[in-house]
Amino acid sequence: MKAGLFFLTILYFSTLNSQERKIDIIPIPVSVTISFGSFRLTNSTSVGYNNTEASKSALLFAKAIKNPTGFIYEPVSSNNASIQFSLNNLPDPQIGSEGYTLKVELNRIIISANSDAGLYYGLQTLLQLFPKEIENKTLVNTIWEIPCVQITDFPRFPWRGIMLDVSRHFFTKEEIMTYIDQISKYKFNTFHWHLTDDNGWRIEIKALPKLTQVGAWRVERFGRFGSRADPKPGESATDGGFYTQEEIKDIIAFADQRHVTIVPEIDVPGHSMAALAAYPDLSCTKDTSIKVNPGTKFSEWYDDGTFKMLLDNTLNPSDEKVYEFLDKIFTEVSLLFPNQYIHVGGDECYKGYWKNDIGCQKLMKKLKLREVEQLQGYFMGRVNEILKQKGKKLLGWEEILEGGISQDATVMGWRGTKGGIKGAKNGYNVVMTPSTFAYLDYFQGEKSIEPPVYEGLRTIKVYNFEPVPEGIDSKYILGGQGNLWTEQIANFRQVQYMTYPRAWALSEKFWSPKDKSSWDEFTNRMEVHFLRADLAEINHSNAVYDPIIKVRKEKGQLSVLIEKEISDINIYYTIDDSMPDSFSPEYIDSLALPDGPITLRMISYRNNKPIGHLITLKRNELEKRAK
Numbered sequence: 001m002k003a004g005l006f007f008l009t010i011l012y013f014s015t016l017n018s019q020e021r022k023i024d025i026i027p028i029p030v031s032v033t034i035s036f037g038s039f040r041l042t043n044s045t046s047v048g049y050n051n052t053e054a055s056k057s058a059l060l061f062a063k064a065i066k067n068p069t070g071f072i073y074e075p076v077s078s079n080n081a082s083i084q085f086s087l088n089n090l091p092d093p094q095i096g097s098e099g100y101t102l103k104v105e106l107n108r109i110i111i112s113a114n115s116d117a118g119l120y121y122g123l124q125t126l127l128q129l130f131p132k133e134i135e136n137k138t139l140v141n142t143i144w145e146i147p148c149v150q151i152t153d154f155p156r157f158p159w160r161g162i163m164l165d166v167s168r169h170f171f172t173k174e175e176i177m178t179y180i181d182q183i184s185k186y187k188f189n190t191f192h193w194h195l196t197d198d199n200g201w202r203i204e205i206k207a208l209p210k211l212t213q214v215g216a217w218r219v220e221r222f223g224r225f226g227s228r229a230d231p232k233p234g235e236s237a238t239d240g241g242f243y244t245q246e247e248i249k250d251i252i253a254f255a256d257q258r259h260v261t262i263v264p265e266i267d268v269p270g271h272s273m274a275a276l277a278a279y280p281d282l283s284c285t286k287d288t289s290i291k292v293n294p295g296t297k298f299s300e301w302y303d304d305g306t307f308k309m310l311l312d313n314t315l316n317p318s319d320e321k322v323y324e325f326l327d328k329i330f331t332e333v334s335l336l337f338p339n340q341y342i343h344v345g346g347d348e349c350y351k352g353y354w355k356n357d358i359g360c361q362k363l364m365k366k367l368k369l370r371e372v373e374q375l376q377g378y379f380m381g382r383v384n385e386i387l388k389q390k391g392k393k394l395l396g397w398e399e400i401l402e403g404g405i406s407q408d409a410t411v412m413g414w415r416g417t418k419g420g421i422k423g424a425k426n427g428y429n430v431v432m433t434p435s436t437f438a439y440l441d442y443f444q445g446e447k448s449i450e451p452p453v454y455e456g457l458r459t460i461k462v463y464n465f466e467p468v469p470e471g472i473d474s475k476y477i478l479g480g481q482g483n484l485w486t487e488q489i490a491n492f493r494q495v496q497y498m499t500y501p502r503a504w505a506l507s508e509k510f511w512s513p514k515d516k517s518s519w520d521e522f523t524n525r526m527e528v529h530f531l532r533a534d535l536a537e538i539n540h541s542n543a544v545y546d547p548i549i550k551v552r553k554e555k556g557q558l559s560v561l562i563e564k565e566i567s568d569i570n571i572y573y574t575i576d577d578s579m580p581d582s583f584s585p586e587y588i589d590s591l592a593l594p595d596g597p598i599t600l601r602m603i604s605y606r607n608n609k610p611i612g613h614l615i616t617l618k619r620n621e622l623e624k625r626a627k
Helices: 002-020 052-069 116-127 173-184 245-257 273-278 318-334 356-367 374-389 418-425 459-463 493-501 502-511 519-535 619-625
Strands: 030-039 047-049 083-087 102-106 111-112 144-153 161-163 190-194 261-268 298-299 307-309 341-345 393-397 412-413 429-432 477-484 548-554 555-564 571-576 598-608 616-619
Touching: 002 298, 047 052, 052 083, 052 116, 111 116, 116 144, 144 502, 161 173, 161 502, 173 190, 173 245, 173 493, 190 477, 245 261, 245 318, 261 318, 318 341, 318 374, 356 374, 356 619, 374 393, 412 418, 418 429, 459 502, 459 519, 477 493, 477 502, 493 502, 502 519, 548 619, 555 619, 616 619
Parallel strands: 047 083, 083 111, 161 190, 161 477, 190 261, 261 341, 341 393, 393 412, 412 429, 429 477
Antiparallel strands: 030 144, 102 111, 102 144, 298 307, 548 555, 571 598, 598 616
16 A cells, blocks of 8 residues: 555656656757656767768767766667667658657657758757756766657758858858857758958959958958048058868868858949959949948938948949959859859949949940849849859849849848848749848847947847748748848857847747747747856847836826836836835836936846846936837
8 A cells, every 4th residue: 555655656746747847949849748757868878870871960969968978979880779860761751851850768869860960950959958067068967867758840941041241340260160050059051151241351262362362351440330430541451351262161061060051142243342442443433442441431321221332332234354253253152162052142232333334324225224223133144144154043132133133043031021022922932031030230138238239129029030921922931041240240259149049039930830839938948048058158148138118208208118028027127326126116017207317227137136237228318219
């Protein structure tokens, strides 16, 4: 009787323990079933693979856990190892080319997939099942247990990308590899590499050495882009850098091991100031005074979205030497990068210098073009033919639709969702990367304390991104991408800060089934990944804990309305020039501010401990925000 009661008690608590377990995987898998018990990793655990391709993930697993656990595993060819990586002999149609199944039992773990990519993604999920200490770079004395689960998982979209701009600020080969490794762990499979722009040319082209001798370097300047001083006569250009072709090959090989495709971008015909600093004859103005721009104000933007370039940064579409120049560039780029796409930019091309150029006027007359904007369609058509000859596909920002482009081009919609919708409706393959949901350079918290950028984008809004617009056939949507422009990002720690946690939210939008998870449920997992990132020494923003402060003014009365990204936090405030803490008044519903030169201070708490930033807003700032 006592033995039976003991058994039932153990069963009750074991079942309760199983029910209370949380699986904090990002992106959330298609299907997860949690069962009783745990698998314990020990020094005697064996790691095996069933063929040479599967051995790659087995080796990566052994490498990933070596430092924190101290366990040194030599994966072996086997079908019965404790942790087994196996490629399916007969493909499983449910999981496709990038999916996997993961089964954790009391004494065995089996990851199966149709491809090495699937095994790699299964490996990332397996590592996320371990305690957060698995992210440590040094030995941790703990019990390495993971719950028994059965997972079936596969991606929603084939294109899951992150773009990094290395023109505005140069990042080293090692930093690029680190970034690729980090995004691959969240099942991103595309790294869009923005290699050229007005502020630097970052790829070695051996046939055109001045592109890096001149175009990769600018005078050193500090402060915000758009407000920096012009280069002085005779001033040395010492700030910059570029990637040699050998370095690029190393990066490509590194990315390939992590199943990340690198898409290079050569931004033309606008955004070409760095190229024109090296080869000024390729512009309409042939201005030999043009320098690689260090972040000065070289354009004027107007309220209607139009703009004017104060310096010529566009290639001349009527000059045949331009297409010879591009052919040399794309020859070497095509040989370097094995993937099918080359991104050619096409955005924000100012046509004012074209309009006044005699050669462009003659070309328009010859082609019977009515508007100078149509010259971009001609230019992009020529570029498309160059890429076709090299076996590549043209990919560009949504402006490539202006003036017409071949139906085999692929469009990236970025100015909201309209460009992507237009492309899909016209039968183009589209990657959705709208600034309104996916621009990672936008500040992500309270604008008075975040690094200054012209727009904000909270993580909750990123998480609400739906890549397939309503009424659009999903067959035209390849997937989505987050873009990180680096005008205001000068070092790699800030790259990480601006990327996470918003890239985690995007990873779920691109990989997981639609409506699989809610924002509140995602935030629980996100907070676990904050802890994992801290142990991995990956910088990230905690701005989700800061209130969203809105101000209204009615009949001269200022009122503050607060929204929260994280629901279970308390917000305390003061208006009497004292520092707020958990004993200060708590914001509940709305806050009417009294007259006078007050300063509003706010801070977020959880469980009586501060968790957010101190926010300080003087009355004049509140007045500016009032609606």
